[in-house]
Amino acid sequence: MGNGISASHHSCLATILVTGSNGMLGQDLCPILESANYTVIKTDVAEMDITNGESVESVISTEKPDVVVHCAAYTNVDKAEEDIETARLINAIGTENVAKSCAKNNCIMVYISTDYVFAGNGIEPYKPTDKTAPLNNYGLTKWEGEEAVRKYCEKYYIARTSWLYGIYGKNFVETMISLADKPELKVVDDQIGCPTWTVELSGGILKLLEEKKPYGIYHICGSGVTSWYGFAKTAFELSGIDANLKPCTTDEFPRPAKRPAYSVMDNDGICRDWKDALKDYINLRQKVGK
Ligand SMILES: NC(=O)c1ccc[n+]([C@@H]2O[C@H](COP(=O)([O-])OP(=O)(O)OC[C@H]3O[C@@H](n4cnc5c(N)ncnc54)[C@H](OP(=O)(O)O)[C@@H]3O)[C@@H](O)[C@H]2O)c1
Numbered sequence: 001m002g003n004g005i006s007a008s009h010h011s012c013l014a015t016i017l018v019t020g021s022n023g024m025l026g027q028d029l030c031p032i033l034e035s036a037n038y039t040v041i042k043t044d045v046a047e048m049d050i051t052n053g054e055s056v057e058s059v060i061s062t063e064k065p066d067v068v069v070h071c072a073a074y075t076n077v078d079k080a081e082e083d084i085e086t087a088r089l090i091n092a093i094g095t096e097n098v099a100k101s102c103a104k105n106n107c108i109m110v111y112i113s114t115d116y117v118f119a120g121n122g123i124e125p126y127k128p129t130d131k132t133a134p135l136n137n138y139g140l141t142k143w144e145g146e147e148a149v150r151k152y153c154e155k156y157y158i159a160r161t162s163w164l165y166g167i168y169g170k171n172f173v174e175t176m177i178s179l180a181d182k183p184e185l186k187v188v189d190d191q192i193g194c195p196t197w198t199v200e201l202s203g204g205i206l207k208l209l210e211e212k213k214p215y216g217i218y219h220i221c222g223s224g225v226t227s228w229y230g231f232a233k234t235a236f237e238l239s240g241i242d243a244n245l246k247p248c249t250t251d252e253f254p255r256p257a258k259r260p261a262y263s264v265m266d267n268d269g270i271c272r273d274w275k276d277a278l279k280d281y282i283n284l285r286q287k288v289g290k
Helices: 024-035 054-063 084-104 137-152 172-179 200-211 228-241 274-287
Strands: 016-018 039-043 069-070 108-114 156-161 185-188 215-221 245-248
Touching: 016 024, 016 054, 024 039, 024 200, 039 084, 054 084, 054 200, 069 084, 084 108, 084 137, 108 137, 108 200, 137 156, 156 200, 172 228, 172 274, 228 245, 228 274
Parallel strands: 016 039, 016 069, 069 108, 108 156, 156 215, 185 245
Antiparallel strands: none
């Protein structure tokens, strides 16, 4: 393979190119892939702007990775309501560019998608084959990205995740901790879902590749269910923070983008219970002095 990796059981999948490597997921995913002995090619907008099809094709055809894990995205859910064109350019057209080059260069494509492809009016956990019906522009453009992957690639994994948090990004846990000294902190209790640590998602992605799971759609999120209020409450308990947390309804806390009320996905046992993962995250953030 010419990359210095010899005779390991996954030597047939030795090189992985990651898009959005400077993002919250990318910064956890890349070292995890490296420690599993893959050669990782890190790209973000400076190295490979996914909205530029020629740039994408040039990088992928030169690097010839075995796998592309496509994490780059427009992730500001509320801003996407007023700026659908930019969201679509990055999430739909950008993903189409990556999908076309993966197909042309015979790479496996892993596309990170979202629970927001679902309407959230279900009563049991969404399965990968369930009907999608995004409620907001972010979810719509990520779904359009999924459609491009399904259209152009044969060898693909669509990995839908939800309520993502990680040490390298702005996320719900850090926002809550930063607001903990407010006299009162109201958090939505009528939207439920599955919090997912970026490290757990990275492990799930690795599992798809190492176990050579059949190509298709997977839900990679924490096991179990909670509300945003329950998520915040547990984060405070695990951190030993005494905050004046109060549950509230979605109506009391209007946001530009609609969110699914029931955002629970069936992860088929791929990840641990969300509370166990959160405990490890809180320990880690304390260890690194956050
Ligand atoms: N965060 C969540 O709660 C959540 C939930 C479900 C699914 N997801 C999905 O999980 C994936 C990772 O999310 P994340 O939270 O790690 O996102 P993130 O922190 O926003 O990282 C995305 C990265 O992509 C880069 N990027 C943006 N436009 C690009 C372009 N044109 N070309 C190349 N790179 C570009 C961003 O750079 P800039 O920062 O410079 O723009 C950033 O480094 C995304 O696909 C997201 O849709 C996230």
